[in-house]
Amino acid sequence: MATDSDRLIKVAFIITDLDTGGAEMMLLKMLERLDARFAPHVISLTSMGEVGLNIQALSIPVESLGMGPRVPNPLAFFRLVHQLKKLNPDVVHTWMYHADLLGGLAARLAGRSAVAWGIRQSNFGRKSKLLTRVVGGACATLSRRVPDRILCCSEKARLVHVGYGYAADKIIVLPNGFDLVRFKPDAWAREKMRAELGVRDDTLLVGLIGRYDPEKNHAGFFEAAGRLHRRIPTAHFVLAGNEIDERNHKLMQLVEAAGVRHVTHLLGLRSDIPQLMAALDVLASSSYGEAFPNVLGEAMACGVPCAVTDVGDSAYIVSDTGRVIKSGDMPGLAKALEELLGLPPAVRTALSERARARVAEHFEIGQVVKRYEAFYEELAAIGGRSINKLRLGRCSPNGATQV
Secondary structure, three states: OOOOHHHOEEEEEEEOOOOOOHHHHHHHHHHHHOOOOEEEEEEEOOOOHHHHHHHHOOOOOEEEOOOOOOOOOHHHHHHHHHHHHHHOOOEEEEEOHHHHHHHHHHHHHHOOOEEEEEEOOOOOOOOOOHHHHHHHHHHHHHOOOOOOEEEEOOHHHHHHHHHOOOOHHHEEEOOOOEOOOOOOOOHHHHHHHHHHHOOOOOOOEEEEEOOOOHHHOHHHHHHHHHHHHHHOOOOEEEEEOOOOOOOOHHHHHHHHHHOOHHHEEEOOOOOOHHHHHHHOOEEEEOOOOOOOOHHHHHHHHOOOOEEEEOOOOHHHHHHHHOEEEOOOOHHHHHHHHHHHHOOOHHHHHHHHHHHHHHHHHHOEHHHHHHHHHHHHHHHHHHOOOOHHHOOOOEEOOOOOEEO
16 A cells, blocks of 8 residues: 555545535545545535535545635636645546536646546436536536546436537446445344334334435325325334425425325434434335435445336336336335335345345445546546546446446
8 A cells, every 4th residue: 555645646526515415425435435545635616514524534635615606706716726736636526517617627727637527417407407507518518628537426327418418438437335334234223213203113114315305306205105104004204304304394285285294204314324224114216316316225235125216327226126116106106115015024035135235246335436546546647648548447338438
């Protein structure tokens, strides 16, 4: 393991924000495991956020530029250029559209660092916010000149962005990873959560974990919950995430309309997600749009089967370990949840083991981080020269490069 500072590979990570979210948590998980031959430095375009504080706790430098959420401050942009000149990183890796655009341009103005963009969603298009569409469109135009490579977290994200004009030959698909030590089956967690909720030890728990957001389709989930409640009235529904509490009046209206208030638990933000996941009997995803949803891998690592809408790479993640239904088909989601809850114990155990084994085989965090490291090593070696000199792996039959 290299310790000589002259041999360190300096990687500057530029991200739009460091609030709790899927992309931010993946960055944290990767930095927790990044080998000592890398010297990371993290820059948030906006605020520090909880994830930024967690990264700082790893003794990794983190700074925030304080840009506004809408119109970038030109002074902050040139501070970013100045900071990149000062850091002189071997690689600049940007995460999400705004960071791709501003961070990529700043890196090119600052010097000859190799630049990798990061795409973390698959629902770019007419349903996206206007500013997101403008920034994403600019990135599509600049994708042939600014980045050396573009990392997508899902195959669906790759297809969508190629369709919107991103440079197909630069895109790599590299999935998210999951910690099988933190996320694991846990009988004690099941008992503890039921005690916290004040329900019987044998109560069936259906979970939906994620922030309140139109793309997560909480309205659809409660439509399915109402249907399931009429079939299995003893099942309870457990939700957690930002704005998932009784102060959210729109959410409470959905709960009331579904007739499930007495069996619904809105837990807000939680710091014990591994234990919460392990306490569930099934996880639902009713989303309209995802790229590579972390909650599915986390639940499966805990041995919890998932019933999901076919968005992003959800179907690929779940495969034959759960149920996949068409996006928007909430009667289908209710039926899928009922099927999973009604499985005989032996069948349920086999499905649980298969779900965890799939995560171990395809998405184990240690192996995913090694693929990131190999990518940074090869990208640093060319330091901004032609990407054609990179040997990043093989191309899959669908055209995506796999690393």
